[in-house]
């Protein structure tokens with residue numbers, strides 16, 4: 480692997496704690512698999528505000544633009560709630576996403592067998608589930624103009640605009656088709672073409688991109704409301720789902736919860752390919768900084784470790800090694816190891832953040 484550079488931004492709360500465990504995994508790949516990363520570490524969020532008065536310095540932003548992948552822990556905490564909106568910890572994360580133009584948000588919903596009983600759905604509905612939701616992240620109704628609240632006659636009107644250009648739809652559709660080729664080769668595109676013009680255009684453009692560039696991938700279309708029903712009825716019918724920013728926001732959270740705890744959920748946000756062919760990329764767990772358990776050793780490091788597995792697969796083309804890491808996680812869970820957030824059964828003592836990280840590394844060792 481040539482010149483694989485990684486910027487680590489642990490952030491706040493449990494971010495640094497879970498990232499310590501990811502560092503063990505990264506070190507293992509260097510020592511045992513010859514996958515060496517040029518790793519640098521910097522501040523983001525409240526930690527950056529404390530040191531520099533801003534949640535992301537220009538220097539850190541510039542570094543993020545140069546590296547192959549950014550791995551982020553979490554940002555935020557009650558200490559920073561009083562800050563002005565412009566310097567809140569979350570602004571650091573938003574700036575990264577915006578300036579790196581990360582338009583494809585990958586949210587896997589994967590159910591590890593050992594946790595099938597943890598879901599609110601029946602074990603046979605979620606057991607072995609492995610789907611990927613791609614949410615368009617930089618356009619749509621959260622960004623469209625006009626927007627705002629104004630007065631018309633004697634009442635106020637709230638306005639947001641759903642707006643998508645053909646190129647915005649085409650690029651995220653390509654992300655979905657490319658990804659499907661590395662997985663089950665199926666894409667389901669979701670919109671509301673029955674009631675929204677932006678949905679009609681979405682469906683047309685996805686169909687065009689498919690016909691011109693990806694005819695080998697199986698494509699289907701579904702209205703997003705029907706998609707929500709199908710996700711809870713029989714989620715295993717899907718492989719890759721591609722959808723807009725608003726529907727993706729809802730559907731990815733719905734799909735994620737099929738599989739249990741926040742402490743298990745990784746994500747990736749990808750942008751356009753750089754000169755070396757690798758996409759701009761930010762990997763982060765879905766969870767926040769969990770101030771309620773920060774510093775107690777209770778945090779589950781698996782979401783962050785699985786985010787690194789996504790980096791192996793999508794930034795560094797190391798799909799087999801990503802699978803090795805996911806299998807190590809599965810194996811640790813199958814042995815019954817649980818951090819506190821995964822406890823359901825009486826009489827099982829939880830392991831700490833560090834113990835979970837060490838156990839995963841031991842499974843990696845055992846995989847050789």
Ligand code: NAD
Nearest residue numbers: 553554555556741742766767768769770771772778779820
């Ligand atoms: P949260 O995700 O931090 O926590 C929600 C609940 O889940 C808490 O009870 C927490 O203890 C638990 N939890 C989360 N991750 C866990 C893990 N890895 N292991 C075990 N338990 C875990 O969400 P919140 O409490 O709404 O927000 C806390 C702070 O995090 C806020 O400042 C918020 O703005 C910020 N936040 C940041 C991000 C991010 O960095 N991407 C995302 C969401 C929230």
